[in-house]
Amino acid sequence: MSKTFNLYCDESTHLQHDGKPYMMIAYIKCAYPQIKQHKDYIKLLKAKHKFHGEMKWSKISKSNAEFYADVIDYFFATDLNFRAIVVDKSQIDETREGFTYDDFYFRMYYQLVAQKMAAKYTYNLYLDVKDTRSQDKLSRLKNILDNHHNIRNIQFIKSYESYLMQIADVMMGAINYHIRGLNKVTAKNRIIEKMQSHAKINLKKSTPKEAEKFNLFYIDLR
Template sequence: MSNVFNVYCDESCHLEGDGIPAMVLGAVWCSKVKSRKIARDIRELQVKHGLKSDFEIKWTKVSQAKQDFYCALVDYFFDNPDLHFRGVVIPDKTRLNHGLFGQNHDLFYYKMFFYVLRNIITSKDRYRIFLDIKDTQGRERLDALSDVLHNAHYDFDRTAIETIQHVRSHEMEQLQLTDLFIGALGYVHRGLQGNAGKLAVIERIRQRSGINLTCSTLPSEKKFDVFVWEAR
């Protein structure tokens, strides 16, 4: 019998003309049967650190005042064998030449999410994919990404990917965890230094993962996997 996994996807600085060079996409995933306990554990961790149980975890909220909580959250991720992360970094999207490859930025976005998910999805298991809803084009983006994933994995009978749907990040703690990790990767690849709390969280991720976050990890990495994509 196949296992069912929940995959929580998010992206940062993905818009073509936003003036921010680094684009990051990522996903946290875990077994469906463990997902509720993980969400409950995270809420309990928030309360333990003096936050409300419905506090929304976001990279933009990381500060010195909340540094201890966010570092404890990083520790929880690395101590929990049921949680995994994969991130794809495009260090400088201003160097992209979509016309040369017969694509626009939207198609490039779907291709990059394929790079996120191709190392997660296997034919022997089933997956429920959740994406943070960003804009009114959500349904069209969802349909296009679904087609790319099904075709890329030869999943024409729609068995491996059970569902793919939009959710709001405040409803799912694991999706908020994705936001934290892609935010940290973006901060590193933009060369930012101004927030001591964020630098402390980045350092904790480096310590626990054993990687510097600036380079791709080995393809065999299953806990905290980073792929730094370079334009040809």
């Protein structure tokens, strides 16, 4: 029987006119039988630190820094995987014939998901509901991934329903914060340092293509 993985996908500062310089999309990959194990452990960490609510990069502060540090330690101690794509939006050229920002966005989702899939495994994709266009997005993603017959399911969920999607938000937020030079919050800087130390990389550079645990791809469109 083929092994199944869940991909919990999220995106950050991806809108064309949001005033932010980078488009980011990312996922956390988890073997299907291990979902409950990870959920139960995160629950224990939340209870230990008396943390309530949803994990988000935007919520990191001095008062909850120890909790988020433990979450990052946990990620690197397990076989969970992270992959992110980063694009400098100033390089996206909509003057090309038949090319739009939306087209490019969906191409990047294809790059994120399809390039690291193994034919011998099957996959479920879960995406965070962001806006009223979610159903249109779901339809387009299904179309561009249609030739990957090892994708069993693609659906939207609310981020509060998945701890793993929330971890994707935190790690993606750390990268985005770091590359934009926003280093004013000490608690956030600590999370960034911890991620770099564990991954043994500079978060401002792509990892080797074959990297599995922590895969980061800066796309240069020039």
